[in-house]
Amino acid sequence: DQQVKQNSPSLSVQEGRISILNCDYTNSMFDYFLWYKKYPAEGPTFLISISSIKDKNEDGRFTVFLNKSAKHLSLHIVPSQPGDSAVYFCAASSQNQAGTALIFGKGTTLSVSS
Amino acid sequence: NAGVMQNPRHLVRRRGQEARLRCSPMKGHSHVYWYRQLPEEGLKFMVYLQKENIIDESGMPKERFSAEFPKEGPSILRIQQVVRGDSAAYFCASSPGTSYGYTFGSGTRLTVV
Numbered sequence: 157d158q159q160v161k162q163n164s165p166s167l168s169v170q171e172g173r174i175s176i177l178n179c180d181y182t183n184s185m186f187d188y189f190l191w192y193k194k195y196p197a198e199g200p201t202f203l204i205s206i207s208s209i210k211d212k213n214e215d216g217r218f219t220v221f222l223n224k225s226a227k228h229l230s231l232h233i234v235p236s237q238p239g240d241s242a243v244y245f246c247a248a249s250s251q252n253q254a255g256t257a258l259i260f261g262k263g264t265t266l267s268v269s270s
Numbered sequence: 271n272a273g274v275m276q277n278p279r280h281l282v283r284r285r286g287q288e289a290r291l292r293c294s295p296m297k298g299h300s301h302v303y304w305y306r307q308l309p310e311e312g313l314k315f316m317v318y319l320q321k322e323n324i325i326d327e328s329g330m331p332k333e334r335f336s337a338e339f340p341k342e343g344p345s346i347l348r349i350q351q352v353v354r355g356d357s358a359a360y361f362c363a364s365s366p367g368t369s370y371g372y373t374f375g376s377g378t379r380l381t382v383v
Contacts, residue, residue: 199276199363202373257303258315
């Protein structure tokens with residue numbers, strides 16, 4: 157029973173365009189969400205997060221949107237760059253504090269072509 | 271300031287042997303987390319430790335797996351009598367304990383032959 161779902165295993169985008177990565181969750185107790193980026197043979201790198209009290213958080217080219225009623229969040233990357241090509245993981249937690257396990261989705265592989 | 275250091279990067283064990291994975295957290299981080307990534311899967315939480323204490327081991331298999339984070343030295347994830355299904359990438363992360371600022375290591379890729 158997957159609590160965090162990334163239904164698109166892969167996404168291909170041209171350089172300069174927008175990349176939209178989607179994530180759905182089932183547990184209504186989740187109140188903190190994170191996106192991680194992972195290159196092959198490396199560990200995941202924290203990208204951006206959002207608390208359930210917000211519906212949008214922006215950091216440079218990266219914006220995360222949260223729709224609590226739909227239990228859906230998305231990561232927008234604008235403009236996309238070839239260096240953004242990686243696996244993106246959505247993660248969620250039910251307590252906004254360190255020490256709580258993160259529940260990860262299976263990831264979406266983003267390929268940005270030049 | 272070195273990041274989270276995991277070693278070895280690659281580990282090959284025969285079925286029935288023991289695997290020891292080491293993790294040195296970032297300087298100043300006293301919270302350590304272990305996650306496992308099976309092929310084609312996301313990361314799965316295994317255990318959360320603070321110095322000398324296991325705080326949450328709800329994701330650890332009940333048998334053969336153990337973890338420690340001693341007062342001195344790295345955190346160790348130990349897998350006894352490994353089986354082929356243990357083949358995975360094992361990631362350690364650390365945080366200062368005040369936020370979700372997880373920093374992950376590069377992982378140990380365990381292959382059981």
